[in-house]
Amino acid sequence: MNLLVLLGSPRKGGNSETLAKKVAKAVEQSGGTVEYRRLNDLSLRPCQACGGCEKTGKCVIKDDMTEIYEAVDAADRILLVSPVYFYALSAQCKICGDRFQARWSRKYLQKERFRQGEGRKGYLLSTSATKGPKIFDCSILTARYIFDAMDVQYGGEFLVKGVDNRKAVLGFPEEMAKAEQFGMDMVAGRA
Numbered sequence: 804m805n806l807l808v809l810l811g812s813p814r815k816g817g818n819s820e821t822l823a824k825k826v827a828k829a830v831e832q833s834g835g836t837v838e839y840r841r842l843n844d845l846s847l848r849p850c851q852a853c854g855g856c857e858k859t860g861k862c863v864i865k866d867d868m869t870e871i872y873e874a875v876d877a878a879d880r881i882l883l884v885s886p887v888y889f890y891a892l893s894a895q896c897k898i899c900g901d902r903f904q905a906r907w908s909r910k911y912l913q914k915e916r917f918r919q920g921e922g923r924k925g926y927l928l929s930t931s932a933t934k935g936p937k938i939f940d941c942s943i944l945t946a947r948y949i950f951d952a953m954d955v956q957y958g959g960e961f962l963v964k965g966v967d968n969r970k971a972v973l974g975f976p977e978e979m980a981k982a983e984q985f986g987m988d989m990v991a992g993r994a
C-alpha cells in the first residue's frame with residue numbers, strides 16, 4: 804500500500820504535520836510506503852474556471868499541479884493534512900482541491916472512472932486551536948467532495964482540537980498514539 808500525504812500547512816513541523824508523520828510511521832512500519840508533497844512549496848495557480856477540462860478531463864494550466872495529479876493517481880491511500888483556517892481548509896489545500904475540478908470533469912462529464920474496485924481511499928487529518936463543536940464541519944465536507952472528484956472513497960478523518968502553538972500537539976501523547984493507531988487502521992483496512 805502506498806500513502807500519499809498532502810501537507811497543507813505553511814508551518815513546517817507544526818501540529819498537523821507532526822500528527823501526519825505519526826500516521827505515516829505506522830504505515831511504513833506495516834510495510835507500506837509513504838510519499839509527501841508540501842503544497843506550500845509548490846507553485847499552484849487557483850482554478851480559473853475556464854472550462855478547459857470539460858471536454859478532456861485534463862487541466863490546461865501547466866504548473867506543479869501536474870505532479871500532484873500524477874501522485875494522486877498513483878496512490879492507494881491519500882491523506883489530506885490541513886490546519887483549520889477560518890473554519891475551513893487552508894488556502895493551500897483549497898487551491899489544490901479546486902484544481903481537482905478537472906478530475907470532477909473526468910468522472911462526471913466524460914463519465915470515465917479511475918482505478919475502480921481497488922479500494923482506494925482518502926482521509927482528512929486536521930487540527931484547530933479552538934474546540935467548537937462545528938470546528939471541522941466545513942473542512943470535512945470540502946475534503947469529502949475533493950476525494951469524490953478524485954474518484955477515491957472517503958475513509959474518514961483524524962481530528963485534534965485545542966492545539967495552537969507549533970508543537971502543541973506534542974503535549975498530548977494520547978493524540979499522538981491515536982494518530983499512530985489511525986495509520987495502523989488504514990493499513991489493516993479498518994479505516
Ligand SMILES: Cc1cc2nc3c(=O)[nH]c(=O)nc-3n(C[C@H](O)[C@H](O)[C@H](O)COP(=O)(O)O)c2cc1C
Nearest residue numbers: 812817818819886887888889890930931932933967
Ligand atoms: C490564518 C489562520 C487562521 C486560523 N483559523 C482558525 C479557526 O478558524 N479556528 C481555530 O480553531 N483555529 C484557527 N487557526 C489555528 C490553527 O488551526 C491551529 O494553530 C492549528 O493547529 C495549526 O496547525 P499547523 O501547526 O499544522 O499549522 C488559524 C490559524 C491561522 C494561521
